[in-house]
Amino acid sequence: MNLAGFRTELHAWLGEHHQELAPRFSPPGTLDERIAQMQRVKSVLFEAGWMRFGWPERVGGRGGSPMLRTELGAALAARELADPGLFSLIEVLAPTLIDFARPELAAEVVPRLLSGDEIWCQGFSEPGTGSDLASLRCRAVPDGDPSTTSAWVINGQKVWTSLAQYAERCVLLTRTGTGDSRHRGITAFFVDMDTPGITVTPLEMLNGEREFAEVFFDDVTVPADRMLGELHGGWNVAMSILPYERSSCFWQRIAYLYRRLEMLVEVAPEDDRSAEVVAEAFLALHMLRARSRVTQHRLADGATLGAETSIDKVLVATAEQLVYDAVRRLLPGVVEVDDSLAGAAWRSEYLYSRAATIYGGTAEVQRNIIARRLLNLGSDE
Amino acid sequence: MDAAERALLEETVRDAIVAGRDPRASAGVDDVLAGLGWHEMLHAEDRDPVDIVFRALGATNAMSSALDDVVVSALGVEPRPDLAVLLPPFTAWGAPGSADGDGIVATGVATARVASAAELLVVCSAGAEIHVAGVRPSVLDVTPVRGIDPDAALQTVRVEDGAATSAIDPAAWDSAVAAGRSAVAYQVAGACNAMLALAREHALARIQFDRPIARFQAVRHRLANALVGVEALEATLVAAADEPSMLTTALAKAVAGRTALTVGAECQQVLAGIGFTTDHPFHRLLKRTMVLDGILGSADAITLDVGRQLLADRRVPTLIDL
Numbered sequence: 001m002n003l004a005g006f007r008t009e010l011h012a013w014l015g016e017h018h019q020e021l022a023p024r025f026s027p028p029g030t031l032d033e034r035i036a037q038m039q040r041v042k043s044v045l046f047e048a049g050w051m052r053f054g055w056p057e058r059v060g061g062r063g064g065s066p067m068l069r070t071e072l073g074a075a076l077a078a079r080e081l082a083d084p085g086l087f088s089l090i091e092v093l094a095p096t097l098i099d100f101a102r103p104e105l106a107a108e109v110v111p112r113l114l115s116g117d118e119i120w121c122q123g124f125s126e127p128g129t130g131s132d133l134a135s136l137r138c139r140a141v142p143d144g145d146p147s148t149t150s151a152w153v154i155n156g157q158k159v160w161t162s163l164a165q166y167a168e169r170c171v172l173l174t175r176t177g178t179g180d181s182r183h184r185g186i187t188a189f190f191v192d193m194d195t196p197g198i199t200v201t202p203l204e205m206l207n208g209e210r211e212f213a214e215v216f217f218d219d220v221t222v223p224a225d226r227m228l229g230e231l232h233g234g235w236n237v238a239m240s241i242l243p244y245e246r247s248s249c250f251w252q253r254i255a256y257l258y259r260r261l262e263m264l265v266e267v268a269p270e271d272d273r274s275a276e277v278v279a280e281a282f283l284a285l286h287m288l289r290a291r292s293r294v295t296q297h298r299l300a301d302g303a304t305l306g307a308e309t310s311i312d313k314v315l316v317a318t319a320e321q322l323v324y325d326a327v328r329r330l331l332p333g334v335v336e337v338d339d340s341l342a343g344a345a346w347r348s349e350y351l352y353s354r355a356a357t358i359y360g361g362t363a364e365v366q367r368n369i370i371a372r373r374l375l376n377l378g379s380d381e
Numbered sequence: 382m383d384a385a386e387r388a389l390l391e392e393t394v395r396d397a398i399v400a401g402r403d404p405r406a407s408a409g410v411d412d413v414l415a416g417l418g419w420h421e422m423l424h425a426e427d428r429d430p431v432d433i434v435f436r437a438l439g440a441t442n443a444m445s446s447a448l449d450d451v452v453v454s455a456l457g458v459e460p461r462p463d464l465a466v467l468l469p470p471f472t473a474w475g476a477p478g479s480a481d482g483d484g485i486v487a488t489g490v491a492t493a494r495v496a497s498a499a500e501l502l503v504v505c506s507a508g509a510e511i512h513v514a515g516v517r518p519s520v521l522d523v524t525p526v527r528g529i530d531p532d533a534a535l536q537t538v539r540v541e542d543g544a545a546t547s548a549i550d551p552a553a554w555d556s557a558v559a560a561g562r563s564a565v566a567y568q569v570a571g572a573c574n575a576m577l578a579l580a581r582e583h584a585l586a587r588i589q590f591d592r593p594i595a596r597f598q599a600v601r602h603r604l605a606n607a608l609v610g611v612e613a614l615e616a617t618l619v620a621a622a623d624e625p626s627m628l629t630t631a632l633a634k635a636v637a638g639r640t641a642l643t644v645g646a647e648c649q650q651v652l653a654g655i656g657f658t659t660d661h662p663f664h665r666l667l668k669r670t671m672v673l674d675g676i677l678g679s680a681d682a683i684t685l686d687v688g689r690q691l692l693a694d695r696r697v698p699t700l701i702d703l
Binding site: 003004007067070071251255258259261262265266268270272274275276277278279280282283285286287288289290291293294296297308311314315364366367368370371372374375377378379380381 | 585
């Protein structure tokens with residue numbers, strides 16, 4: 001099916017099934033409500049087949065270009081049927097299993113993620129490991145000889161783990177090399193979150209929500225056949241996520257930001273100051289959407305995405321903050337003192353948008369990468 | 382056009398423009414472009430020639446009257462080297478003239494071609510209609526603009542004439558504005574790339590505190606910001622070429638103006654003292670982009686217009702799809 005045809009049919013179907021899919025709470029809803037909504041939507045869409053497009057047949061998909069699933073995520077975001085930040089986590093989890101897990105394991109578990117039966121999380125960051133992922137310390141040691149061991153024992157701590165308290169599984173990065181082995185001594189595992197020794201402590205963000213958690217691993221035993229990729233090959237696993245995170249996930253976020261700007265435009269005063277503020281955000285969104293479109297066409301044409309996606313990352317962070325800055329400027333007091341549901345939603349999203357220049361690699365790290373890798377300015381040491 | 386053909390044309394056009402710009406050359410930039418078959422290229426559906434020629438003009442800081450040809454062609458008139466067109470006044474984009482049956486009154490700007498052209502096309506609003514007139518040079522009041530960038534050779538033109546006008550498709554002026562904006566946006570992109578290349582070169586060569594200033598993160602981040610701007614502009618040009626419309630070309634033109642400001646400011650700061658002198662070529666690129674921003678609608682004017690439209694419609698269109 002071509003992309004335009006898919007889009008048309010998808011929107012027609014979503015239109016017909018709006019009643020069934022729409023949230024049964026008034027936005028924004030609690031995190032519990034939004035997660036339940038997302039899982040319900042996934043389940044309906046998996047049953048109807050939409051959720052299977054763009055995923056390989058060997059994990060229960062219907063094949064086709066990954067752009068099909070990007071279109072689905074964007075449509076759900078634009079129609080406010082699923083929170084794009086939560087929904088697009090699939091894009092940074094499922095491909096890892098598809099590319100690096102034993103085929104039987106991938107075939108068993110990926111459909112559970114797609115169908116909304118399960119939630120997974122990603123255990124990458126640590127208290128001492130923010131922008132510098134290669135310094136991670138959560139340790140996995142073999143229960144015997146590393147080449148023949150049937151299990152690994154994990155000790156350490158993760159942080160900023162989205163949805164860990166809801167998750168059935170975790171894609172976890174561990175240190176298997178020496179303490180100073182950096183990216184050469186990291187190994188990935190697929191861990192069941194109900195394994196004894198795992199403790200999850202949710203963290204409250206500045207908007208009052210508990211989307212992230214700290215996860216503690218205390219002598220957690222993981223079967224050796226849950227290793228993802230090669231021993232010490234975890235850096236490749238981590239890096240393989242980047243193309244999805246910086247293409248499909250962004251496109252979904254972009255769809256959501258267009259809708260948010262439209263919600264502002266629906267209520268903003270009709271004067272020239274509003275016109276300028278709104279148009280600046282619109283310009284930033286257009287640049288971002290145009291750039292992301294180019295990136296996704298390159299990916300679909302077989303290019304390997306790398307450092308140039310740092311440009312996309314800078315643009316998405318800039319546009320997101322401009323949209324919410326526009327909200328705060330054109331709806332005075334809404335973010336600060338409006339206790340209506342709409343006010344609560346804008347406030348929560350405004351505060352969340354401040355993290356756009358922090359998560360997924362800070363704006364400064366992106367500029368370092370752009371300077372070194374794209375502008376070839378050489379080392380900064 | 383495949384990648385190899387495109388690369389060859391890019392090189393040929395750039396070499397020809399550099400040769401034509403030399404004051405000792407017998408043929409000017411317009412002549413060398415005509416010699417390369419520029420007018421024939423405009424006939425093709427292919428947008429690449431406009432992209433290539435205007436980027437090269439921007440990168441080499443050359444000025445030509447190729448914009449007249451692009452606008453004339455979009456008006457449905459055969460472009461020729463002795464036919465100029467009246468562009469709207471600086472920062473504006475409405476039809477530059479008004480016609481009332483007895484004749485026309487128009488004010489606008491024109492490229493250097495107006496001085497030697499046999500005819501100036503003037504698009505006029507005539508009530509609800511759009512008219513066009515071919516005006517003889519003898520009735521034109523032409524004043525060269527010196528301003529910030531005399532080398533741009535812009536001319537202020539006033540027309541008051543009893544010329545006969547004929548009605549054209551009202552959409553033709555919109556098409557002409559869109560085509561002209563795309564061309565100018567490519568030219569700005571060429572200049573932005575050139576400014577960044579100069580600043581990058583300087584950062585790697587300039588030694589302070591015993592090291593190239595390119596090692597300082599503050600300098601690196603300025604150049605990174607400039608590259609983000611350039612790449613975003615390039616993407617909006619792709620979007621405008623793939624989904625041409627009044628709005629996608631307006632946005633490309635607005636992004637071009639905004640990007641030139643960002644790139645200009647970041648690069649000027651990196652170039653520091655040398656970039657503040659006329660010994661270094663940077664100042665010409667900076668000034669040229671400021672002038673180009675005012676042709677067929679400045680970034681500020683377009684942005685305000687787009688914002689008013691969004692508020693009037695209470696809608697935010699996504700414009701481009703995957």
